[in-house]
Amino acid sequence: MPVDEENEVSDHTLAYSPFDVSDANDTGPLGHTVGSFVRETKSYWLGRIWVVKLAGRELFIGPHWYCSILMLVFILGVGIFHCSTVASATSDPLQLLGGLTVTSLSLISFLRCAFSDPGVLLKSPEDQMPNESTTANQRACSVCQVIQPRGCQHCHFCQVCILGHDHHCPWMGKCIGQKNLCAFYTFLTVAFSSLGYIMISALSMPTS
């Protein structure tokens, strides 16, 4: 895939985009046909989402990664505060264990969602065909040059089309879509349960 050097400097978004499948001959990480460029590199860009291959896994880091760091600090802050004050004040090892457990679960479910693939729609060979097959019910994205299935939407923050688009979540750094919706709701459930546990523990703490 030819890389325009000028674009690489000014706008890495499109310079590293695998949407150009003119030399495509392989199936990519998301099950679509993409260029060999994507397969060979350890990291690449999907719009403004940075995909890093680490220990055989692909981590999807969104454009609002700095909001995810704030969220991470908040989760750790609440957990450390709970363990250092409430749990230690009661001298109950179960309180400390509970605090560590809910903090760890919140952290794991958050990271699982924050690094997940939201369901980025890559360009397939059919998208390169003239619009003869495009019916009135099909929509095409003029930015990504792809035909959008039902429920797919282009995100102007992530600069990609997302399958089953739900919303763009800055706290997760990127979109919530078909592939990370379950992880997102799992995080919400775990996080609010953890927060509830911490609040109840704090309220039941002896006052003297």
Ligand SMILES: [Zn+2]
């Ligand atoms: Zn698009």
Ligand SMILES: [Zn+2]
């Ligand atoms: Zn987005």
